[in-house]
């Protein structure tokens with residue numbers, strides 16, 4: 414009753430920010446994302462009737478704060494009568510820092526938990542389970558460029574381009590590897606209930622998504638970048654206009670945006686996006702990676718630069734009876 418799965422985080426270009434139904438964790442807006450290849454979470458789930466309670470270890474350390482969400486997710490996948498589980502997660506990038514570590518963690522968790530409990534769910538069902546635990550995690554079940562749509566009942570997720578069909582790259586500039594001050598779920602609720610711009614954000618999302626989908630269909634980096642940057646800055650405007658204000662940026666975040674603008678001025682195919690953290694993700698073509706990485710690495714305040722291509726959805730990497 415043991416299985417291991419691997420999943421990568423995903424980076425949204427059309428963002429999920431706000432919930433339609435907090436109890437079932439259904440997003441208020443549809444989203445578009447890139448599943449990465451080089452950053453990952455590996456998750457081992459071992460059901461063991463000899464254990465008295467579930468145990469969670471993240472990178473070798475007990476993680477009590479995250480345990481209740483993991484327990485709920487295991488109950489959803491394997492049923493509440495399941496044996497207790499030892500869950501061990503390892504991650505090769507900073508946690509809780511706006512790099513979608515919960516997306517890769519819960520995507521890997523549902524795949525490993527289903528295999529360890531011998532439940533044969535399809536990917537759409539597993540994506541639904543992952544999304545209940547973390548809205549963005551549903552997207553990490555799928556490869557390449559991914560669309561998530563939702564209604565009052567469920568999320569529907571699909572991959573619209575494989576990594577091979579449009580091999581974009583993401584250069585991540587880490588400006589602060591520490592944990593974010595406000596978790597995304599709590600912050601979304603603050604925005605929904607206090608930002609004067611929240612309603613407009615939700616209303617404009619279908620149009621932004623349609624423009625992005627047309628840009629993907631045409632493999633048009635400039636058009637995709639224009640709508641992705643606009644959507645990102647709109648989401649951060651909703652955050653900034655919340656009460657209390659939610660500002661995930663630091664001074665180096667802004668300097669990275671200036672670096673991307675200089676690169677664009679030089680004709681480099683690149684655009685930025687920023688999530689609930691101070692890191693800047695520069696999306697570019699494979700031929701632009703060297704220039705983008707070099708420019709961000711020497712930007713004042715950048716601690717580290719990570720580079721990734723696009724990758725597969727969550728998958729099983731090991732298991733035994």
Ligand code: 2P0
Pocket residue numbers: 423424425427428429430438444515516546547548549550597598599687688689
């Ligand atoms: C996204 N983010 O689309 C957006 C952009 C952060 C900014 O999805 O409450 O951890 O667990 O459903 O998925 C991060 O939020 O939130 C997120 P919950 P999640 O990637």
